[in-house]
Structure formats: structure tokens, C-alpha cells
Amino acid sequence: MKKKAVVLTLLLTLSVFANFFNTFAEYNPPFEISAKAALLVNLDTNEVLYSKNPDEKLYPASLTKIMTAILLMENVKDLDAETATAKDYIYEEFVGLDISTADIRHGETLTMNQLLHCMLIQSANEAASIVADKLGNGSIPKFVEMMNAKAQEIGAVNTHFTNPHGLFDPEQYTTAEDLRKITQYALNIPGFSDVVKQTRYGIAETNKHEARTLVTTNLMMDEVNGGMYYDSRVEGVKTGSLPESGKNLITTATSGDYRYLLIILGEPIDDMLHFTDTSKLYDWAFESFEDKELLSTEKSVAQVKLELSWEKDQLLLYPERGFEALVPNEIDASSVQPVPVIPESVKAPIKKGERIGYINLMLSGEQIGQVPLVSQEDIGRNFLLSAMDAATDIVRSFWFKFIVIFLVVLLIEYIAVTIWKNQSRKQRYHKMTKR
Numbered sequence: 001m002k003k004k005a006v007v008l009t010l011l012l013t014l015s016v017f018a019n020f021f022n023t024f025a026e027y028n029p030p031f032e033i034s035a036k037a038a039l040l041v042n043l044d045t046n047e048v049l050y051s052k053n054p055d056e057k058l059y060p061a062s063l064t065k066i067m068t069a070i071l072l073m074e075n076v077k078d079l080d081a082e083t084a085t086a087k088d089y090i091y092e093e094f095v096g097l098d099i100s101t102a103d104i105r106h107g108e109t110l111t112m113n114q115l116l117h118c119m120l121i122q123s124a125n126e127a128a129s130i131v132a133d134k135l136g137n138g139s140i141p142k143f144v145e146m147m148n149a150k151a152q153e154i155g156a157v158n159t160h161f162t163n164p165h166g167l168f169d170p171e172q173y174t175t176a177e178d179l180r181k182i183t184q185y186a187l188n189i190p191g192f193s194d195v196v197k198q199t200r201y202g203i204a205e206t207n208k209h210e211a212r213t214l215v216t217t218n219l220m221m222d223e224v225n226g227g228m229y230y231d232s233r234v235e236g237v238k239t240g241s242l243p244e245s246g247k248n249l250i251t252t253a254t255s256g257d258y259r260y261l262l263i264i265l266g267e268p269i270d271d272m273l274h275f276t277d278t279s280k281l282y283d284w285a286f287e288s289f290e291d292k293e294l295l296s297t298e299k300s301v302a303q304v305k306l307e308l309s310w311e312k313d314q315l316l317l318y319p320e321r322g323f324e325a326l327v328p329n330e331i332d333a334s335s336v337q338p339v340p341v342i343p344e345s346v347k348a349p350i351k352k353g354e355r356i357g358y359i360n361l362m363l364s365g366e367q368i369g370q371v372p373l374v375s376q377e378d379i380g381r382n383f384l385l386s387a388m389d390a391a392t393d394i395v396r397s398f399w400f401k402f403i404v405i406f407l408v409v410l411l412i413e414y415i416a417v418t419i420w421k422n423q424s425r426k427q428r429y430h431k432m433t434k435r
Contacts, residue, residue, distance in 0.1 A: 036266025061240030064166030079113035196236030295323035
């Protein structure tokens with residue numbers, strides 16, 4: 001549980017940090033892809049470089065097994081020590097279906113680690129149900145409840161599961177954006193990346209089966225069977241395919257200093273465009289973009305009127321930190337327009353490092369980042385100017401105005417009463433004189 005809490009806290013912290021400081025631009029490649037939805041994310045900066053219908057609800061197919069794997073890895077302390085046995089009822093829903101399988105036999109006992117590899121490498125549906133039965137204490141529906149609770153915890157609020165393997169159900173859906181959150185969460189679990197990077201995995205002889213070797217369903221990773229689809233940059237993560245969903249694919253790829261995550265959903269079922277579109281998007285990302293410093297802390301980018309200081313009447317403001325972003329190769333710092341958002345004036349004293357407004361970084365009319373602005377020096381307050389300012393504040397304050405008005409009203413009343421009394425005396429005097 002502690003490991004789970006730490007991973008979630010880390011993800012949420014990184015997400016909040018990125019959202020506070022940066023609002024990254026998205027770009028369109030010079031080609032179309034056939035997928036219904038797609039999302040390309042730089043894993044080093046969390047920048048979304050490209051998206052297509054990221055919030056459209058679609059069917060996940062076997063991408064569902066990523067969530068099943070998350071729960072398995074978080075709820076089993078020793079994957080090699082704990083085992084599960086395939087119960088007969090598990091196979092009932094698969095009768096007559098052409099599904100991916102690891103040929104796990106009725107009554108066969110495997111370690112949880114072997115079942116994890118069966119799910120993620122060979123996309124074995126029966127393995128996912130065996131795991132669900134084990135972790136659900138004999139109830140797959142109970143495990144599905146755990147899946148949906150975990151999705152909500154991760155922030156995948158537009159996702160709903162009805163089974164642990166991904167076979168079609170109209171009530172089982174997700175989005176590219178939710179799968180991004182689920183996959184990034186999984187990639188932060190120790191050991192998950194090591195599993196999905198494998199193209200082969202050997203299982204020794206069991207109580208029901210001779211030794212066998214699992215083979216990846218992702219041809220982009222398979223140098224032996226991948227043929228024209230093999231891409232040495234690709235390092236997982238999961239395939240998924242159903243007539244109702246089309247072909248889905250989640251991959252990561254590394255080249256040079258850059259690492260990306262790509263979610264592809266809803267490619268045509270009768271071809272291999274999920275592989276070719278993935279390669280095209282990676283080619284575009286790796287060849288067309290680089291990480292560049294667009295803002296330096298060494299140069300002032302704005303100034304603000306300074307009050308209550310004899311030393312100066314303008315305060316220079318500097319970026320709190322440098323700003324780097326993935327941008328097209330031809331873009332440099334001069335292409336970025338800084339737009340300061342600062343108050344009309346500030347009052348001394350000012351501390352070095354004190355935040356005073358922020359700067360929006362604009363590229364071709366689109367905001368690509370936001371950085372706080374700070375003072376790079378301490379500015380003291382002048383006593384005389386401070387006293388005068390305090391007096392001005394007092395004069396402008398509500399209570400001062402109230403007291404002045406109150407005193408004026410009293411004075412007017414006093415004058416009115418005095419005049420009335422004087423007139424009364426005169427009238428009494430005239431009456432007495434006439435007598």
C-alpha cells in the first residue's frame with residue numbers, strides 16, 4: 001500500500017507542477033493518420049506534442065490488461081512466490097471465441113509473475129481472468145469493481161470496465177487521455193516496463209503443460225517476426241484488437257535524449273495501420289522537434305513601478321526559472337513572444353526571489369508556457385516615504401472617512417443647535433422687553 005501511495009503521489013505532484021508552469025503547444029504532422037484517436041506525449045517533459053480526439057470514448061480491447069496488471073503488481077508482494085490455479089468456470093465466456101491465449105489449461109497452476117507475462121506479452125485473456133478470480137477472492141465482478149475504483153483514483157474519469165481482459169462489452173470504454181494516465185501510472189510501477197519490453201518469455205513445465213515460450217503480439221518490437229513493421233526504437237507497451245474497437249496500440253519509443261508515449265485507438269481492423277501510423281508519428285517527433293531553452297533567468301523581461309524606496313522607482317523582474325520546451329527545429333528564443341502579467345506597482349520592502357506576477361510565452365499566437373517573475377535583489381523601505389504612505393492610506397481608509405463624516409455631522413448639528421439656541425434666546429429677550 002505504501003508503494004502504491006508513493007507512486008500516485010509522485011504522479012499527481014508531477015502533473016500539478018507541469019500544469020502550473022507550462023501550457024504546452026500542440027502541433028499537427030504533415031500527414032493524416034487513420035486512427036479514431038491518438039495522443040503523443042513526451043515522457044521527459046509531459047508535453048503533449050500531438051492529439052486527435054483525446055477525450056472520445058472508445059473500446060479499449062486488450063489495452064484493458066494494463067489495468068489488470070496494475071492491480072496485480074500492487075496487490076501481490078512476491079509475484080514469483082504466489083500462485084493461482086485456472087478454475088473451470090473461467091473458460092465459459094470464451095467458448096466459441098477466437099481469442100488470444102497462452103494455452104493455459106483447466107486446473108493449471110502458474111505463478112503470478114508468469115500470469116503477468118502471459119497477459120502483457122502474449123495478451124492471454126484467460127490469464128487476465130485467472131488473476132481477476134484470484135485477487136477478487138473468487139469473484140471476477142469484485143475485481144472489476146477494483147479496476148473501476150483504481151481508474152477513478154488515477155484520474156481516468158471517462159473510463160469504465162466490465163471485465164479484466166478487454167473482450168467487447170458496450171459498457172467497457174475509455175479515452176486516449178485516460179489511457180495516457182493509466183499507462184503512465186503503470187510505467188512508474190517498478191518492474192512493469194521490464195515486462196512490456198520483452199518479446200519472448202519462457203515458462204517452465206507446469207502441472208498441466210510442457211515448457212512453452214510466450215511471443216509478443218507487438219510486431220514493432222519483434223525483430224524476428226516483425227518484418228517491415230519492426231522499429232528498434234519501440235519498447236512496449238500493449239496491443240489490443242477487436243472488430244468493434246478496431247486495432248489499438250500503446251507504445252513507448254526512445255531515440256537519443258527523447259522518450260515518447262503514443263496511444264493509437266481505432267485503426268481499421270483489416271490492415272496494419274496501427275503499426276505504420278505509429279512509426280510515422282515517431283519519425284515526425286524525433287526528426288522535427290528538439291528541446292530548446294526559450295527563456296533564461298539571466299535577462300530581465302519586465303519592470304514594474306516601485307514605491308516607498310529612495311533607491312529606485314522601477315524594479316526589474318526576472319524569470320524565476322529558465323524555460324525549455326519541445327519546439328520545431330527552426331524555432332529559437334527570438335521566435336517566442338514574452339507577455340508579462342504584472343501589477344501596476346509594488347511597494348518596498350521587496351525580498352530577493354519574491355514572486356511578482358508571471359510571464360506568458362506565446363508562439364504563433366498560442367501559449368506554450370508560463371513562468372513566475374521574481375526580484376533578483378532586496379529593496380529596503382524608506383521610513384519617511386513609508387510614513388507618508390501610511391498617512392495616505394489612513395486618509396483613504398473607510399474608517400477615516402467615516403470618522404471625518406461623523407465629525408462633520410456633529411459639527412453641523414452643533415452649529416444648528418447653537419443657532420437654534422441663540423434664536424430662542426433672542427425671542428425670549430424680545431418678549432421680556434415688550435413686557
